Amino acid sequence: MHAATRRAIFRRLAAANPEPKTELEHSGPFELLVAVMLSAHTTDKSVNAATRRLFPLANTPEAILALGEEGVKPYLKTVGLYNAKSKNLIGLCRMLVELHGGNVPADRGSLEALPGVGRKTANVVLNIIFGEREIAVDTHIFRVANRTGLAPGKTPRAVEDALKAGTPDEFKHNAHHWLILHGRYVCTALRPACPKCIISDLCEYPDKTKPKPVTKERRSQRALRGASKTGMFLPQPPRRDSLRPRKGSLRPALRTRKSDKAQAD
Numbered sequence: 650m651h652a653a654t655r656r657a658i659f660r661r662l663a664a665a666n667p668e669p670k671t672e673l674e675h676s677g678p679f680e681l682l683v684a685v686m687l688s689a690h691t692t693d694k695s696v697n698a699a700t701r702r703l704f705p706l707a708n709t710p711e712a713i714l715a716l717g718e719e720g721v722k723p724y725l726k727t728v729g730l731y732n733a734k735s736k737n738l739i740g741l742c743r744m745l746v747e748l749h750g751g752n753v754p755a756d757r758g759s760l761e762a763l764p765g766v767g768r769k770t771a772n773v774v775l776n777i778i779f780g781e782r783e784i785a786v787d788t789h790i791f792r793v794a795n796r797t798g799l800a801p802g803k804t805p806r807a808v809e810d811a812l813k814a815g816t817p818d819e820f821k822h823n824a825h826h827w828l829i830l831h832g833r834y835v836c837t838a839l840r841p842a843c844p845k846c847i848i849s850d851l852c853e854y855p856d857k858t859k860p861k862p863v864t865k866e867r868r869s870q871r872a873l874r875g876a877s878k879t880g881m882f883l884p885q886p887p888r889r890d891s892l893r894p895r896k897g898s899l900r901p902a903l904r905t906r907k908s909d910k911a912q913a914d
């Protein structure tokens with residue numbers, strides 16, 4: 650992809666959402682680290698459901714350590730792989746207390762040494778908390794980068810390197826958020842919403858989805874909705890003649906009733 654096209658893609662994503670944010674609920678570095686660690690192979694929604702119950706009770710390494718592995722499990726039940734993640738969470742808190750004075754370290758090596766923390770989690774923390782221009786590559790970003798041609802690569806690391814090399818500096822800090830949100834809500838895995846996509850003309854994906862064909866029925870429904878919304882006209886009551894009985898429907902019945910009456914007389 651040409652550098653000018655990459656720039657144009659980020660310009661559009663930035664114009665549509667100038668201040669993108671993570672959807673993982675958190676306040677402070679420790680809560681973010683825990684939320685991102687828990688989000689591996691599960692949805693942000695399920696993580697938020699868990700941390701909404703856990704953080705009001707315990708949101709420091711010391712407090713979570715005091716709960717213990719069995720104590721945190723009930724709070725993490727909405728999260729996939731919660732048994733392994735409970736164990737990692739306790740190990741992570743222990744290391745933060747013993748090696749970092751209860752603080753979240755600001756360097757990649759120390760972050761990746763924490764249980765349950767890999768390169769992606771470290772990148773998110775380095776980006777959001779410490780303002781570094783890291784681009785974490787998850788499943789959504791991997792798909793978007795490959796489909797669009799922004800940063801093709803066979804592995805998340807290859808995509809990360811290509812994104813870091815090809816993303817203009819001014820967009821690097823937010824690139825992760827724009828691409829993840831685009832992948833989650835527009836360029837979805839099963840049926841990307843190409844007809845509504847704001848970068849459709851810049852995207853190099855050869856198998857873009859086409860707009861659904863507009864049937865006669867959908868067209869008239871749409872026209873009615875649109876016209877009603879814009880006040881062009883209000884839905885009209887049915888015409889008088891459409892209420893008249895159709896030939897061969899009610900009339901024979903009436904005729905039959907008249908003949909029955911005659912016979913009865």
Ligand code: SF4
Pocket residue numbers: 796797835836837841842843846847848849850852853854857858
């Ligand atoms: S045009 Fe389609 S494939 Fe390309 S980024 Fe948009 S949604 Fe994804």
